[in-house]
Amino acid sequence: MPVAVIAGVGLTAFGRQPGLGVRDLAQAAAVAAVTDAGIPLDRVAAVVVGNATQGATEGQHGIRGQIALSGLGLSPGPVINVENACASGTTALHVALAYVLSGMADVVLAVGVEVMTQAPHPDLLAAFEGSWDVADREAALDRLADFSRGVPVPSDAVELPGRTVFMDVYAAFARDHMRRFGTTQRQFAAVSAKNHAHSMHNPYAQYRKAFSIDEVLCGKTVLWPLTVPMCSPISDGAAAVVVCSADLADPARAVRVLGTALGHGGGWDGVDPQRHVSHQTALRAYAEAGVDPRDVDVAEVHDATAVGEIQQVEHMGLVPYGDGGPAAERGVTTVGGRIPVNPSGGLESRGHPIGATGLAQVHELVTQLRGEAGARQVDGARIALAENSGGLVGLEEAAVAVTVLEAPSRRRS
């Protein structure tokens, strides 16, 4: 049975990239990844491409990946287009791993790409809303309203028009967390301030500007308790990862995938968080990896908003339930703290080009595990965790991906 490793990673800058389309970004990330792996493009035996919005925004369906990568000089093997909403990138990685482990291909390129800033806004909203069950929207909104009960909203709180529906979802999740655990708006702000500080040192990040906790709190309100700096922006960008059998990779730079779980379902009944699909998927990934949450040295989690990070560090078992907010305030999740989370800046500050996000997390963690993360390096990181989710996670059917990675067996640094 082959052993699969991540041999190379590639990333474009995230953010507003006028004039660059899906093809430009996807090809740039693909070339960067194979260059990093030291494997020629024509040696790639299969490609898996994740994208979430190009159907809705550009009318490009069908064979998006083939079209995005045409002219690049790939071998004539499989190109598989995958989608799992905001988890599309990690889903591409998952399929790439299956290919390599199956022996069906020895070198597989996973690419995630999204162009969002140049799309007509109504179409982009349609793409977002299409990642819910479109026939069940009213019921989902009713369940969201339930989450918001019992949390007083300041009488002067305004709402940002034109926001995506996911901001309403996260605002409801935030109020739910406040009611159950006493989490404060200041703690949400602490998460965001931390992530914005991290991405000061990330050359790929959309934002490289520090915000104090008070500055985050003073940001424009999107929907209480969320302010603009707490929310992931609209972004363009691409990320790519080369997965191959271990014998084809440089052992000093290859990162081993210890565990990878992709889950679906809902499970959040408002009572027992351990039944939540995120927690259940994490348990499967840890079991496969043979590690414990305490073994994790660094994590990238899906902070589409600050509350997302708090929920996920709890579901991943990195901090106890209810301690996500206080832990951020105490600096536990800051680089230099006990368990640094989102050293890249996360979705909030690195940016969130949907299909690219999961692979951008892997890019960051591979960089960390190789000891090449510069000023944002987590010292001595050996075990890393990525969590990437799509859909109304917990509330109805959704996709959750958890990946556990290990540092190169013969890391030089």
Added chain:
Amino acid sequence: MPVAVIAGVGLTAFGRQPGLGVRDLAQAAAVAAVTDAGIPLDRVAAVVVGNATQGATEGQHGIRGQIALSGLGLSPGPVINVENACASGTTALHVALAYVLSGMADVVLAVGVEVMTQAPHPDLLAAFEGSWDVADREAALDRLADFSRGVPVPSDAVELPGRTVFMDVYAAFARDHMRRFGTTQRQFAAVSAKNHAHSMHNPYAQYRKAFSIDEVLCGKTVLWPLTVPMCSPISDGAAAVVVCSADLADPARAVRVLGTALGHGGGWDGVDPQRHVSHQTALRAYAEAGVDPRDVDVAEVHDATAVGEIQQVEHMGLVPYGDGGPAAERGVTTVGGRIPVNPSGGLESRGHPIGATGLAQVHELVTQLRGEAGARQVDGARIALAENSGGLVGLEEAAVAVTVLEAPSRRRS
């Protein structure tokens, strides 16, 4: 290394199915497949779902498969949404095989589903046109016009309004084949008459009405030389396949996948058909399977129109280049002939619900290889081939899937 087999297949009726949506059809096919496999639904470890049009027609993107299968009682494992235009179904099978062979899951359900008759027509057209390179449409149409040069069109030939752009593509391919090989309109009609006769015996088929060659020729012209009975219809339907490791399947009914190749590219330069992506992908599938085109006892190929079947039986090496038309006229590809093609009725007569088509081909071939095809049974079929393609095959980037199957090792009949 596990050996992967097809343990079960399930299909809904194809055709116009008022009141039934993606969820209804997908779940019916899924239940039929696991029932056929004798494996409980909660034993399914991963699911791969292929669909092509629901984004454009219903605004359902993101996590289509999770939503289509919600409430069915699946285990919490991976649900992966794949797309490859008209090859989406076989792409789902391909990923399912990778999962089983990798050891990442021991029982995987591949589902293909499409609802097309109930969608607003303009959106359906958008879905079709979205499976080309949307930024390159004019160039593709120019290349198509080149194919049509030099073939006189009858002066009284009318054009059917509201046809999909793929009919223009196939009409150009037909004229190209006529010019190069002297293929006649009557030979295209022979293909269609044969397929409509086959599906008289297929209870799942959209059409179960015989057409003589003259009746096919007298059909309304879609775009010369294609008439309505030569073209696949708009259809609703779903198909599902259970792939598992051989030890979990009944050896009397399990069908082994000898070879499976998924290719991308174009390659049709108008000169050397052997460089065409379809032929190249077939060569890879045969090599993996360790069989020769002469070993194939029965085939299902992608006859989105009659000319598609002629092109593909040639690219698959089942008949020499240029003999596709004459072979159909001689009855070579009829059940009872040397190499029966599309015993199900093919896309032309069984129907073509896009995402389901590739898995419906597999359903037919598994039924044939088990000796359970009744009045359309190909006697003694041991080796079967399926070819399923998506996009502007040959002309620009496209997806081509070729699968070679073998009869159960201990078939009873």
